[in-house]
Amino acid sequence: MDFTELLEKRRAVRDFEDRTVPLEVIKAIIADSIKAPNASNRQPWKFIVVNNKAMLKRISDASKKVIIAGIEKDPNSPMKGYLDTLKKEDFNVFYNASCAVIIVAPLKGATIAQDCGLLAAYFMLSAASRGLGTCWIAQGAEARDPELLAELGLPEGYRMWAPLILGYPKAIPPMPDRKEPDILKIIT
Amino acid sequence: MDFTELLEKRRAVRDFEDRTVPLEVIKAIIADSIKAPNASNRQPWKFIVVNNKAMLKRISDASKKVIIAGIEKDPNSPMKGYLDTLKKEDFNVFYNASCAVIIVAPLKGATIAQDCGLLAAYFMLSAASRGLGTCWIAQGAEARDPELLAELGLPEGYRMWAPLILGYPKAIPPMPDRKEPDILKIIT
Numbered sequence: 001m002d003f004t005e006l007l008e009k010r011r012a013v014r015d016f017e018d019r020t021v022p023l024e025v026i027k028a029i030i031a032d033s034i035k036a037p038n039a040s041n042r043q044p045w046k047f048i049v050v051n052n053k054a055m056l057k058r059i060s061d062a063s064k065k066v067i068i069a070g071i072e073k074d075p076n077s078p079m080k081g082y083l084d085t086l087k088k089e090d091f092n093v094f095y096n097a098s099c100a101v102i103i104v105a106p107l108k109g110a111t112i113a114q115d116c117g118l119l120a121a122y123f124m125l126s127a128a129s130r131g132l133g134t135c136w137i138a139q140g141a142e143a144r145d146p147e148l149l150a151e152l153g154l155p156e157g158y159r160m161w162a163p164l165i166l167g168y169p170k171a172i173p174p175m176p177d178r179k180e181p182d183i184l185k186i187i188t
Numbered sequence: 189m190d191f192t193e194l195l196e197k198r199r200a201v202r203d204f205e206d207r208t209v210p211l212e213v214i215k216a217i218i219a220d221s222i223k224a225p226n227a228s229n230r231q232p233w234k235f236i237v238v239n240n241k242a243m244l245k246r247i248s249d250a251s252k253k254v255i256i257a258g259i260e261k262d263p264n265s266p267m268k269g270y271l272d273t274l275k276k277e278d279f280n281v282f283y284n285a286s287c288a289v290i291i292v293a294p295l296k297g298a299t300i301a302q303d304c305g306l307l308a309a310y311f312m313l314s315a316a317s318r319g320l321g322t323c324w325i326a327q328g329a330e331a332r333d334p335e336l337l338a339e340l341g342l343p344e345g346y347r348m349w350a351p352l353i354l355g356y357p358k359a360i361p362p363m364p365d366r367k368e369p370d371i372l373k374i375i376t
Contacts, residue, residue, distance in 0.1 A: 001190060003220075003313060003314060004317075007314075032195060034369050036309060037200060037324060043367055046370040048371075055375050114304060114305040117305020120302070121305070122195075125313070178223065181219060181221075184235065187243050
């Protein structure tokens with residue numbers, strides 16, 4: 001599969017077959033992902049592998065609690081319309097995924113967010129090249145329950161940056177529309 | 189070229205052949221890059237194409253001025269050892285590149301930095317798949333001279349996030365060492 005095909009194949013997937021992702025496959029994708037460019041080759045990232053639906057449900061519940069509290073505190077929250085969905089007991093921010101790899105990195109640092117973006121892109125493309133689907137679930141990173149975070153092995157001073165769900169897609173959804181690239185200026 | 193080969197081929201390149209990158213090639217790489225996943229498909233990015241060595245030198249000089257002032261103001265700056273290099277008139281943060289694509293995006297926004305990281309990864313891989321080399325030159329984004337930024341077409345409320353130099357590599361450097369992936373926990 002060449003890169004152009006891979007770009008078409010890498011779609012946000014939220015609906016997976018009921019099939020476990022083998023740990024060797026997860027490790028191979030992680031090994032690809034760390035080849036991502038990053039600021040001064042500091043490689044600030046660490047990984048938590050959650051190949052367990054019940055644990056993902058717990059992370060989802062803890063994250064929803066934080067998000068709901070945030071919306072309820074802010075009468076102008078742009079996420080207000082989303083509150084009813086979030087409050088549904090059976091709404092899981094990770095959808096029906098049974099596997100997620102959580103990219104964690106230091107809480108602070110001028111280039112951490114960009115580095116995590118670079119790594120996540122590599123991760124998602126590597127997964128797609130192996131026939132797996134992914135989706136970055138930013139909402140799943142909101143959990144702040146100290147006991148849960150300790151159970152996940154999150155080190156002091158670190159946060160979850162990118163929970164990436166992973167699995168065998170039931171279908172590859174079409175690409176959502178993209179705007180024409182906005183090239184502000186061409187200086188030759 | 190499959191994805192594994194592409195990962196080996198995508199290296200930080202700072203030394204380019206003296207050959208102009210055709211605008212169609214630059215546009216094709218940009219068109220690939222915007223297929224990157226991004227928060228809520230908001231696609232916050234815009235592009236400035238600088239295919240002109242003299243303009244890159246001006247951006248480099250304006251950026252160096254800001255970086256040098258920052259180091260001189262902070263006696264504990266971690267970049268202190270870099271001051272002599274920066275002060276050399278002929279040191280250009282873009283090296284000998286004659287082309288850069290500058291990814292610009294809003295100054296503020298919780299997911300902007302990650303989105304730019306995702307886009308930049310796509311851009312660099314697309315360039316590598318076409319035989320071109322790239323390097324993210326964070327230092328080139330420091331220019332704050334209002335006249336220069338206006339000349340570049342930078343909109344109000346936006347900043348340069350990722351200046352990516354682009355060209356035909358003189359050589360593909362070897363991959364710098366990577367740490368073994370630090371998997372903190374595997375929950376099955």
